[in-house]
Amino acid sequence: MKKESKSMIIETIITFDSEREDISVDNWNAYTSSHIFKEIFGKTENNFKTYARKRKVIKITSLDTKHSIYRFWNGAPLGAKTKDTLFLDKNAKYDLLADKNKNTANIILSKSSKLKFYLNHYDHMVRVSFKLGLWSVIVGVVSFIIGIISLFC
Structure with missing residues (x-):
């Protein structure tokens, strides 16, 4: 995707016809x-x-507030009003909007990775537990390498 701005309506509730x-x-x-x-x-x-390959992460960057959020992409359900509309939770919506009284923001949608999704997750319990797990894997690999080196030296 080109890095171009899109003006999209951001809603928190998916409405149907x-x-x-x-x-x-x-x-x-x-x-x-x-x-x-x-x-x-x-x-x-x-x-x-x-299904695991279909669960793609997108990075949503607001040009108005310069904030970025990461979310799993999902297609809107059949019958939903989706023309130039992005459906997000309330916290993400207010992070991306410069004027809280309007629903329109200039955003850039781009692909991202699951690593960035979990490192920057909005829920602090998910973010902290992922970072602790990541650090414990790194420490475990380093200690394994030191243990192997000590056997041969």
């Missing part, structure tokens, strides 16, 4: 129309064979 009940968005996912996936990743979602 029909009698279907509205859905509130959680802090793990971002919902957009399906053509956004192809713009970001260069492939359609059907090109990926497994």
Whole structure:
């Protein structure tokens, strides 16, 4: 995807045209129309064979506030009003909006990695536990290497 600005409406509740009940968005996912996936990743979602490969992370950067957030991309449910709309949780919405009274923001959508997603997660319990686990793996690998070196020296 090109690094160009898009003006998108940011909503916290997915509304439907029909009698279907509205859905509130959680802090793990971002919902957009399906053509956004192809713009970001260069492939359609059907090109990926497994669900784990389809769970792609997007980086959402606001040009107004200069903040970035990371979310798993999900296609909006069938029947949802999705034209130029990004569905996020309330905390992410207010991080991206410069004027809290408006719903429109200039944003850049780009692909990202799951490592950055967990390192910058909004929920502090997820972020801290991931960082502790990452550091413990690094310390374990270093101590294993030192142990192997000490056997041969």
